[in-house]
Amino acid sequence: MRRAATGLLLAMAGLFLLARHLLPSHPAWSWVLAFSEAAMVGGLADWFAVTALFRRPLGLPIPHTAIIPENKDRIADTMAAFLRDNFLTPQVVARRLRELNLAAVAGAWLGHPGAGQSSRLRAGAAELFAQVLESLDPERLGRQVRAGLVRQLERIEVAPLLGRMMAAAIADGRHGPVIGSLVRWAGFTLEDNEALVRDLVHQRASSVLRWTGLDERLANSVIDGLYKLLAEVIVDPDHPLRGKIEDGLRRLAHDLVHDEALRDRVERAKRELLANPAVGDWWQGVWEQIRTGLIARARDPGAGSGAQLREGLAELGRALRDDPVLQLQINRFARRTAVGLVTRYGAQIVRLVSDTVRRWDATTVTARLESAVGRDLQFIRINGTLVGGLFGLAIHAVEIWL
Secondary structure: OHHHHHHHHHHHHHHHHHHHHHHHHOOOHHHHHHHHHHHHHHHHHHHHHHHHHHOOHHHOOOOOOOHHHHOHHHHHHHHHHHHHHHOOOHHHHHHHHHOOOHHHHHHHHHHOHHHHHOHHHHHHHHHHHHHHHHHOOHHHHHHHHHHHHHHHHHHOOHHHHHHHHHHHHHHOOOOHHHHHHHHHHHHHHHHHOHHHHHHHHHHHOOHHHHHHOHHHHHHHHHHHHHHHHHHHHHHOOOOHHHHHHHHHHHHHHHHHHHOHHHHHHHHHHHHHHHHOHHHHHHHHHHHHHHHHHHHHHHOOOOOOHHHHHHHHHHHHHHHHHHOHHHHHHHHHHHHHHHHHHHHHHHHHHHHHHHHHHHHOOHHHHHHHHHHHHOHHHHHHHHHHHHHHHHHHHHHHHHHHHO
16 A cells, blocks of 8 residues: 555656646646646645654654654553543443343353354363463472362361261161271281291290191191181171171271260371371372373363363353343452452553553554554555645636636
8 A cells, every 4th residue: 555655646746747748739738737736745745744653754853753753652651541541440341341241141152052062162171271280380289289188177177077977887887898898908918927927826836836846737727717717707797706896886986976085186196197298298299190180181182071061061051041140140240350450450551551652662663553554544645645636626727717
């Protein structure tokens, strides 16, 4: 458009020279001469005006040119004041948000069948979640999560909770597998420590038994008897030893709830465990595995999180769309949040705009504003050339008529 405007101006100059040359041959050329002469004046005047906004025409130090670069700071303050007075005021924001039902609009979109299916929405949400996890310091975040869990656990008295859980499990008959697991664990422990048991029997046996070799037979009898006892407890649900174990569990469950001394010991053990650095190191490793797994799952297109996210978004959309009370609460929250942000940070936002424009150099300001206005600047030159030519014809007509 700049080349077109300049080309039109040069065309008017060429037409002016042609009309001057051919004027003696016919009176009609006077009209062409008047049009081209006035068009050149109009085109040059508007070229000067447009150029003077952004730079000095032909580099000459003409007063009141390069208006935008010379007044950059004042323009920055004016822009910031306009933004503050017309947009970033609590009254304007509250009035605009009061006219909008943001919750209903969001609910209608999320509740639409195609919204939850949008792969771009799921991918964007998943990628945002993954980037948030990656951007945060893993070690610091792990410590914060652990600190939050520790605070919650410190508020909970563990002993009564464990006691009630054990009592409920025993009452419902769900403790049987636990007893079986304990007996099996005892069997595996005995199997792994047979040599230790034999050594204890040998040490406790008298010298006569060791001299006759009966200590080895006694050790075998002890180990075989223990294996038989454990097997009978596992197979027979009515075994007396199993009953003893159940009685012990019931007594432990009762004491965890009612025995102050036991409760204090459990709480002290809990606090010591939470304060143990080894537990912190263990949790840091667990958290890193959880974080890495969440990031991989979020970025895995084949993971099941897509369907869960889709259903969750659809359910949220239906709730926002169909529940007027929820809409009122969400809209009120959004309005109060926006008004609070404007009240608290409006001045900082305005100052950011002003300071940013002030930091730009004159060339940057000129280039950005000229690029933003764009083609219209050159249309000013084109219109000035054509309108100037029309006024030239009008003046020539008045001249002839008078």
